[in-house]
Amino acid sequence: MRNIIIGLVLLAMTGCSVVQPVIDRFTIAPFDNNEYAMINKIRTLAIQTKPKCGIENIAPFAILDYVNEMHDTALLLKNYSQYLPKNEQSIKPINLTYQMVDELKVRYEKEKKVSKTYCELKLQSIADASESIQQAIGKRPRP
Amino acid sequence: MIANQFQVVALQANQLQKEFAEGKLTEDEYKELVLNIGVLQAINDDAANLQENLVYREMIINAINIAKALA
Numbered sequence: 544m545r546n547i548i549i550g551l552v553l554l555a556m557t558g559c560s561v562v563q564p565v566i567d568r569f570t571i572a573p574f575d576n577n578e579y580a581m582i583n584k585i586r587t588l589a590i591q592t593k594p595k596c597g598i599e600n601i602a603p604f605a606i607l608d609y610v611n612e613m614h615d616t617a618l619l620l621k622n623y624s625q626y627l628p629k630n631e632q633s634i635k636p637i638n639l640t641y642q643m644v645d646e647l648k649v650r651y652e653k654e655k656k657v658s659k660t661y662c663e664l665k666l667q668s669i670a671d672a673s674e675s676i677q678q679a680i681g682k683r684p685r686p
Numbered sequence: 687m688i689a690n691q692f693q694v695v696a697l698q699a700n701q702l703q704k705e706f707a708e709g710k711l712t713e714d715e716y717k718e719l720v721l722n723i724g725v726l727q728a729i730n731d732d733a734a735n736l737q738e739n740l741v742y743r744e745m746i747i748n749a750i751n752i753a754k755a756l757a
Contacts, residue, residue: 571736571743632739636732639725646718660705661715664698668722675733682740 572630573686581620582680585640586673588613593666597659606662610648613669617644633680640672699723 592609621641624634647665650657702723706716 571739632732632736636729639729639732643722643725646722650715650718658711658715660710661712661719664702664705664719665722667698668719668726672726672729675730679733679736679740682737684740684743 570629571632571683572627574680574683575627578620578624578627578633579677579680581616581623582637582640582673582677584616585613585620585644586670586677588616589666589670589673593663593670596662596666607651610644610651614644614648617641633676636672636676636679640669640676643669643672698726 588609592606592613595606595609598606617640621637624630624637627633643665647662647669650661702711702716702719705711711719
């Protein structure tokens with residue numbers, strides 16, 4: 544066992560292009576409750592908000608409140624994940640998800656009228672993206 | 687499930703074209719959603735890679751455990 548580990552370490556130290564991807568694949572950040580909870584919240588908010596598209600002016604279903612909460616959570620997740628060790632593989636998709644939520648928020652703040660179709664398709668994209676990420680990070684090894 | 691997500695992306699592309707043709711989206715909204723499809727595809731790719739790496743990791747752990755048992 545010790546010989547195997549020493550061999551792997553020596554190969555990794557030499558920068559062997561064959562071994563390095565194996566090492567990279569082995570070193571994955573463990574499952575993180577906070578990360579999982581936040582991506583789940585974004586997905587759930589997107590699902591909850593979608594039926595309210597097109598009726599955003601009817602209180603208490605002010606859609607911007609949901610969008611703002613989704614945006615806050617996406618930003619929190621983006622910042623939270625940024626410096627977790629061995630977490631590079633999650634950072635990119637999480638940042639892209641934040642970008643989509645941010646576009647939605649900016650449009651609702653900028654435009655007086657946002658089309659129902661835009662709202663539904665955008666929220667569906669956010670829900671789909673969050674689900675993909677949730678599936679992947681949910682399978683991470685428990686610490 | 688990840689494979690299903692790729693189908694979702696394809697379905698969204700078709701739906702988007704249809705909705706724009708029917709005038710249910712402004713040009714600006716349409717452009718943003720078209721770009722969104724690429725973003726969604728990238729997210730799905732990254733999530734799929736992460737899942738694949740988790741499978742490889744499991745394989746490596748199993749190989750080490752077998753080697754340990756044989757030693």
